[in-house]
Amino acid sequence: MGSLIAFVGWHREHGILPELPVLAQLTAFLPIYTETTGGQVTAMDPVPIARFVEALDKRNADFASFFCASLHEYLRFLTDTGRWSGSEVRYRDLHRVVCRGALGENIPP
16 A cells, blocks of 8 residues: 555645545545456556456446546556556556547457
8 A cells, every 4th residue: 555655745736637536536446356356456457457447337337437547647647757666568458448448449358
């Protein structure tokens, strides 16, 4: 969760979306991601993220879109600060998932 604390300062300077909703979503989601996948939040796997976004989209497309936009800002933070610890391929695939989700496009898992 250290990356989330650093994200707050970065977001105040570089973020586009409203801070409180973004932080609320990331604070809720990142521990769940770690617990359910065993993965690190600095190298997220795009496949479970795509499945999660797909499930969100079925329930509430607007919420899924905002979630993806929030996660996109977190990804920007990770790359801007050199905290992304996954491969470039994983980043590219995850970036594609969150961008498509933010635009409300179908996301293949």
